[in-house]
Amino acid sequence: MAAAGLDAQALLAPLERFTKVGLAVSGGADSLALLLLAQRHEAALGHPGRYTVYTVDHRLRPEAADEVAMVLAVAAARRLPARGLVWTGPKPATGVSAAARAARYELIHAAMREDGCEALATAHHLGDQAETVMMRMAHGSGLEGLRGMDRDTVIDGLRIVRPLLHVDPEALRALVRDEGLVPAADPSNADTDYERVRWRQMLPQLAALGLDAQRITTFARRAGEAEAALTAEAERARALVTPIDPLGVSVLRRDLSLLPKAVATRLVSKLLRDVGGAQRPHGLSAVERLVERLGQGTFRTTLNGCVVSAGPVTIRIRPEPARRSPPRRSTKEPLRS
Structure with missing residues (x-):
């Protein structure tokens, strides 16, 4: 999918049921593309102030402060309100990635409540979905896990919407390049100590055998449909x-x-x-x-x-x-x- 084929109004239509929406923007290409699409969507709807950008410095890398400043500058140039948040305090010795994710969502959720935002949009895309499904398959998950990430979910009271789950990440990167932006590069995205990174590096080999990200996510959709049917049958069986x-x-x-x-x-x-x-x-x-x-x-x-x-x-x-x-x-x- 080329960047020119990204229709902001069609992609972000699921967000129109909310009056105010938060955008999780790290500074990477995917989340910067979400910011750009949101600005276009907001302009098309004639509804300024609909989107608010949230970006977090986890204080884990010295470059993070500059990345937050870059996101705030990009948002300001496109007249989108934005807030830079900081994860303060001691960091755990192990499980840093999971702890950082938890802290990020807590910080953003608290800020969203102050700003009156009803949902948080993230930039999870086709590649992320494929990686998630393969990881869960490797862990022996059933249909409940193999359906992959949900487009719309609630975690601890925070509604998260993933409007780009079916979008090729290359189209998102092309959009950012076309805008002349240079995304942040998080070295952890190339660190093979992380399982997700290892699967990301394996996907091109799977694609060469015919199992590309699109086929994996089609499988996830079908698994979700089967999961819904199984859940309904199990609920009926509760009468026993x-x-x-x-x-x-x-x-x-x-x-x-x-x-x-x-x-x-x-x-x-x-x-x-x-x-x-x-x-x-x-x-x-x-x-x-x-x-x-x-x-x-x-x-x-x-x-x-x-x-x-x-x-x-x-x-x-x-x-x-x-x-x-x-x-x-x-x-x-x-x-x-």
């Missing part, structure tokens, strides 16, 4: 579940055995999450193995903070004894992932 005790549930072994395996697995996974509370769920394969065991005999085991008791007739799922009391809610907003 009976509450027991204050927090537990039960289902007849025969009823569970008559469900298609994928539906039974999704139902059991959902019950484990509901009963186990805020426990970090095991991978899909662990739940699949449990469902297979549930059809083979009587036993008792634990998974995802639950005690699963499979009797001759009834399967019962209860919280582990130490987890029966629901944890007190924190008044602090949790970190985003």
Whole structure:
């Protein structure tokens, strides 16, 4: 897709249901292209002040301050309001990338609330989606993960919209070049210590075999459609579940055995999450193995903070004894992932 083929009004139409929208702009080519498209969209709608640019200095690289200043200058030249934010305080020794992402969204979300912005647009594109799907496939994800990133999602109260998910990143880079802008270059984007970078470098080889980013994202769309159908079937199957005790549930072994395996697995996974509370769920394969065991005999085991008791007739799922009391809610907003 050439830069000339990027229609700002068509691409950003999903954002028109919001009165004010934040733009996450790091200074890289992709996010600068989002800024440029937003300026064109705003001009076409005749609605100045619709978009506000947010850019963050994580204080992890000395160049970051200059990159923030560049973003603010580009936004000012296009008459878009912009705010530079700073992640202050000590940084973790490990998991820096995830912590920086969480801090970025927290800082932007707080600023958006002050500015009255209802949603945050990000510049995730076709390549990002393909990388995400391949990473999740390598990790053994089911349909829920293989559908890739959602175009519209809510994370800890922050609505995130990704209007460029189907756009070729080269078209975004061409748009930035055509405007005479020089994007920031984050060295972490070439650091093969990061799994995403390794997949990014592998994609051209996959494309040479016919598995390009477009085919991967088409697969993700189809996986999402199948996921929606599976979710609907699992919700209907909840009619087979009976509450027991204050927090537990039960289902007849025969009823569970008559469900298609994928539906039974999704139902059991959902019950484990509901009963186990805020426990970090095991991978899909662990739940699949449990469902297979549930059809083979009587036993008792634990998974995802639950005690699963499979009797001759009834399967019962209860919280582990130490987890029966629901944890007190924190008044602090949790970190985003």
